[in-house]
Amino acid sequence: MIKFLDLQKINHRFEKEFQESFQSFLEVGWYINGSQVTKFEKEYALYCGTQFCVGVGNGFDAIKLILKAYIALGEIHLGDEIIVPANTYIATILAITEVGLTPVLVEPEIATFNMDVSFISKKITTKTKAILAVHLYGQLANMKGINKIAKEHSLLVFEDAAQAHGAMDEHGNRAGNLSNAAAFSFYPGKNLGALGDAGSVTTNNKQIAALVRVLANYGSDKKYFNSHKGINSRLDELQAGILSIKLKELDADNAKRRAIAQRYLSEIKNKTIVLPTYHKSKNHVFHLFVILCEKRDELQVYLDRNGIQTMIHYPLSPHQQEAYAEWNELSFPITEKIHEEALSLPISPVLTTKEVDLIIEKINAWTY
Ligand SMILES: Cc1ncc(COP(=O)(O)O)c(C=O)c1O
Structure with a gap:
């Protein structure tokens, strides 16, 4: 896994x-x-x-x-x-x-x-x-x-x-x-x-x-x-x-995260997936690599079956949480869309080239 x-x-x-x-x-x-x-x-x-x-x-x-x-x-x-x-x-x-x-x-921008x-x-x-x-x-x-x-x-x-x-x-x-x-x-x-x-x-x-x-x-x-x-x-x-x-290792680790992100961005080719916007600068340290997919839950199950663990950041937006019941009737369509479609792929300084290869291959092979 x-x-x-x-x-x-x-x-x-x-x-x-x-x-x-x-x-x-x-x-x-x-x-x-x-x-x-x-x-x-x-x-x-x-x-x-x-x-x-x-x-x-x-x-x-x-x-x-x-x-x-x-x-x-x-x-x-x-x-x-x-x-x-x-x-x-x-x-x-x-x-x-x-x-x-x-x-x-x-509301956020959907691109960033x-x-x-x-x-x-x-x-x-x-x-x-x-x-x-x-x-x-x-x-x-x-x-x-x-x-x-x-x-x-x-x-x-x-x-x-x-x-x-x-x-x-x-x-x-x-x-x-x-x-x-x-x-x-x-x-x-x-x-x-x-x-x-x-x-x-x-x-x-x-x-x-x-x-x-x-x-x-x-x-x-x-x-x-x-x-x-x-x-x-x-x-x-x-x-x-x-x-x-x-x-002491933070800059090197961030560079590794960026290199993996660049690979995902250039090699993931699946029409059902929207990749994050990135301007190839140091303004992103890819704490998370978040894609959008209308069938997010199905994609997550498929990746899990193929040995790839993913996470959702986050399944429910703050205004929809029970803790903020007073906001539950408010509408933030962009925020809600992100929470419905976001899926975070593995990204870290210790992810290997082979693991990245497999993640890209499995995502590209996914259809629904
Ligand atoms: C955006 C953001 N703000 C605040 C926090 C709170 O940090 P901590 O868990 O260290 O209290 C976190 C992380 O958990 C976070 O991701």
Whole structure:
């Protein structure tokens, strides 16, 4: 069986270094907020090109902490509206509602799966405070367009970069450095994945970086003295050490993902399948390779029978979830179409040429 994502194989490449790191971690005996976290924060800020990086517990908290920091600063108030793509992974939207703000959903472009900038202006009200762009599946959102609208309306811009570590725009600026503040997830399956939960916030705003750090540590700057009503969301030393090791390989891994994507794009020839739009630049790191197919469920069963595991990102859009029953009657036709037809093919730095050959061959042979 070709696994959708062989995490064991991905991490096996680093095992020796992990063991050395673990050994020194045990010897040092410092588990939270220590030198490994500081080291990784510096490395990741440098990698993203931002002045600051703050390690946090996971990607969901990273988004919440950005919003909480701007609320603490008084730039966003409870009940304010945040514009967000309707087809994002639900974590983006849950983070907004969790801190007492109101998500305003915007349809994506079917070609890129990212927020359609032409719909944003119509959604702006007096309560709108920010646009939270998501680089879905690893491809940068149209940040030029988003930042332009934001400037015209004096809005903040944030990135949910949970799926886009290393993606770069035409000027060489990376995900995480294209807005006021960005959230990353290092969930194990991400392009840069820890061996457990982990996340970070990147920003060029010193005040926000400091506030995120305080808010993630019970709102405390000085032990047992609390300036804010914070939460507990810290990056572990152990995970930081793992991330430092894997970061060195991130660009090479992303290049491997792109090479596989190029093969899928040029060699998959099946009229029933719509391939993703890609401009052959570094703006896509192919966290996921998502195709559209009207008979998606049949295709998935067929591939499974032929030894190829696929996944659906995502089977149900946020506005159709039981958790957001108040939105269930709303209609987002593009979002709904994506959720009905999307199928993610295996893509990872450890997928072999032979496996890619077989995936292409089986998809090309599929008829219904
Ligand atoms: C787009 C997006 N946003 C946010 C998250 C949340 O990250 P985490 O699982 O680390 O909390 C994820 C991943 O799970 C994601 O894919």
